[in-house]
Amino acid sequence: MSTLIIEAFYGGSHKQLVDLLQEEIEDCVLFTLPAKKWHWRARTAALYFMENVPASDDYRILFASSVLNLTELVALRPDLGKLKKVLYFHENQLTYPVQKCQERDFQYGYNQILSCLVADVVVFNSAYNMESFLTSIGKFMKLIPDHRPKHLEKLIRPKCQVLYFPMKFPDVSRFMPEHKLPHIEKTPGAEGNGSTDLFMDLPFQEKNGGTTGLINVTNPDHGPGHSELRSAHSSSWPETLHNLPTTLEKLEKPASSTSTNLSQAEDSQYAAFNLSSVSGRSGCQEKPLHIVWPHRWEHDKDPESFFKVLLKMKEMELNFHVSVLGETFTDVPDIFSEAKKALGSSILHWGYLPNRDEYFQVLCMADVVISTAKHEFFGVAMIEAVYCGCYPLCPKALVYPEIFPAEYLYSTPEQLFKRLQNFCKRPDIVRKHLYKGEMSQFSWAALRGKFRSLLTTEPREDL
Structure with a gap:
């Protein structure tokens, strides 16, 4: 049983996360592309990984960041499409700032929406990232001139959860x-x-407990996870x-x-x-x-x-x-x-x-x-x-x-x-x-169990 990790932009926080997962999670196999020419990675990485990720009966989970067009990859590699597919958002292209409005390329955000639709679990590194993405889908899809798809947020939201980026530091007292x-x-x-x-x-830390760092959203209308998200981004911050x-x-x-x-x-x-x-x-x-x-x-x-x-x-x-x-x-x-x-x-x-x-x-x-x-x-x-x-x-x-x-x-x-x-x-x-x-809610010590749970699955007979 192994986890297949694919990172199309192997640099910065993307590299930091997958290196940590490979180090801490058993039976991880990592395939990457260098952190260069981001736009081309988003456009073409799926084709590269189609050719360079070998087939294996051991894979049970596919973990990838949202730079990868997951939809293209699972279409090109049906064997990978059968895995439990986990998509991790370090950022989202629906709200990513551009210097001029006309510079925003519709395709990048569209690819991320499609990837969410084929993923089994969609994970965001913050509640702000998740909410800004989900609540922007409707407006974003209005850019399509006609025959616009509907209810995409309702399809995607039940798959979504927040799992903070895990931080792991050396001793810096020296x-x-x-x-x-x-x-x-x-x-x-x-x-x-x-x-x-x-x-x-x-x-400089007060030891007074903290949140779990994981917010499950299984119902857009009610539940503690959703209400906490709303309050965290309310305009009524003191x-x-x-x-x-x-x-x-x-x-x-x-x-x-x-x-x-x-x-x-x-x-x-x-x-x-x-x-x-x-x-x-x-x-x-x-x-x-x-x-x-x-x-x-x-x-x-x-x-x-x-x-x-x-x-x-x-x-x-x-x-x-x-x-x-x-x-x-x-x-x-x-x-x-x-x-x-x-x-x-x-x-x-x-x-x-x-x-x-x-x-x-x-x-x-x-x-x-x-x-x-x-x-x-x-x-x-x-x-x-x-x-x-x-x-x-x-x-x-x-x-x-x-x-x-x-x-x-x-x-x-x-x-x-x-x-x-x-x-x-x-x-x-x-x-x-x-x-x-x-x-403490951002530490690997606090988040280790949640990542381990995310990257485990029961064997399936059809694999």
Whole structure:
């Protein structure tokens, strides 16, 4: 009995998930395509896997991400169509932002709808991802000029469930600066020791239980899973954006003008990141606020808004450092080169860090992690940064109200600027802050059983 895992875009969180499943689930067989040319993977991957996945009587389950056109694959390979087919959505193309409306290719979203219809189980990495997809099907199908199919949401919804992306982290206490050490309880052997306590002892964590991380939707009209989803995305979220401690809201005294800014360097010097100037375990309270932005360098992460706020801070001579991480692809928005020149000596690191230890080291040394995304269905990078003790600031939209308490959300760029301005004046307040959210629901320790259940099935006589 084995699970066949097919990943048409083997990179980023897609790679992280299937590697974890192959490592932790017995009898998994993995077939992949490199994480390049996403659009062509969505168009043609089924034909590639038709030719390259060998037939086997041992397969019982097919697990694939929604990049794959599952409908095409099972039509081309009827033997695979007989398996229990599990489709996992890291994102959905019905609500994925495009720079211009006319740039949206109908086929990608249409393929995902068809894949849902042939799948046995459809899994989303967040309730926001699931609801935004299901409730957009009707509007999306109206793009067809005539003879439109009906009731597709009702056909698909009973198959759907939320299973959060499973997070598994190494022990990062060795990277923590002194001011974070009192808030972290070291978890020995965190890199896959199977301990159920892996995420119960995270830095800045309150141990007050949490949700199961799995929401079954078997009836669109009633049931606890569905009602919880609705309430999670209700417009009645409390407006507590400014309910910070008084010490943060009434800051008047400017911070010291002394800093440990790095001098301007060439690209190669930025790439060879050196923490020697910031990783000392003494004097952390006097150092400038360290802001990190760990996202892909693409338009849907809205780097323009992020850099606009930082450049305004720079103009006001606020004291801060910034590390801009994340992967780059073929087309990098122009704002990155412009911002790099303008931010100058405020930059601590600039560029992607493929080495995970170096990446986590930067996160551990940072104070605040920022998202300005126009698209986010889960947000692995933000959760990793919070795990490393960063204070998160996220838009009050997308998946973020589902993941983070309202205190960490902002509604406008002006509110983001105000928060960062206050933090720059008193970075010590940020460094003493205890994160108030619940993170254990996203851990592999909490989700392991649900993934194992998902990837098991009873033998069928017709296989």
